[in-house]
């Protein structure tokens with residue numbers, strides 16, 4: 001395993017993220033769902049690892065994030081926590097585990113914290129879930145909000161296109177962001193909203209914003225690891241920068257292995273006992 005790529009090896013805390021905003025230092029956040037990948041991501045110096053419910057798409061092949069269960073999220077979060085020394089590990093609360101009422105929300109939040117040992121939770125939504133957010137925060141659990149395109153509501157939106165382009169939705173997003181900050185959230189993910197709106201929210205809040213398709217003014221950025229490493233096919237939104245073409249690298253390597261096996265080139269004399 002390669003050594004850490006950052007000099008500051010102290011465990012990242014929610015307080016440090018707020019401090020980073022104050023100091024104008026950008027926050028790097030990336031998803032991970034398993035031990036081996038999280039070890040690499042943490043070792044590279046990531047500030048925040050998100051055990052996103054995008055695991056539903058990336059790991060399980062579901063069309064949406066809705067089917068993933070509490071048990072499955074805990075399984076992924078446990079593996080990521082085991083691999084992580086430095087990054088703050090944030091776990092998504094899956095669809096249906098916090099929308100019913102605050103009591104159920106806090107019960108499920110406590111279960112994730114107790115069983116996975118992650119550092120914080122992320123919930124999608126604004127004022128509609130604010131009582132639940134407060135109750136979870138009251139239990140001593142740090143929360144990251146998530147506004148804009150909230151994939152758990154895809155059946156309501158009907159499309160993954162840019163949110164809050166119209167004034168009314170933009171104004172609601174701004175008041176939701178303030179409500180989450182006032183309740184005590186330590187940060188907010190802003191997904192797929194106009195850059196100007198994200199800039200305004202970022203300026204108005206004292207807690208950091210982490211954007212995905214929300215422009216460069218956010219205090220940090222988050223991407224889904226399989227997308228930015230070029231492992232996913234047929235997904236190329238404007239905001240996505242592909243830092244590698246691992247899908248091609250893997251296909252070449254696997255094809256090479258198949259050939260070697262078929263041609264009796266693998267294993268050779270040095271690769272056997």
Ligand code: KIV
Pocket residue numbers: 031050051052053054055092189191212222223224
């Ligand atoms: O589940 C996820 O990966 C997310 C990011 C897109 C922010 O919520």
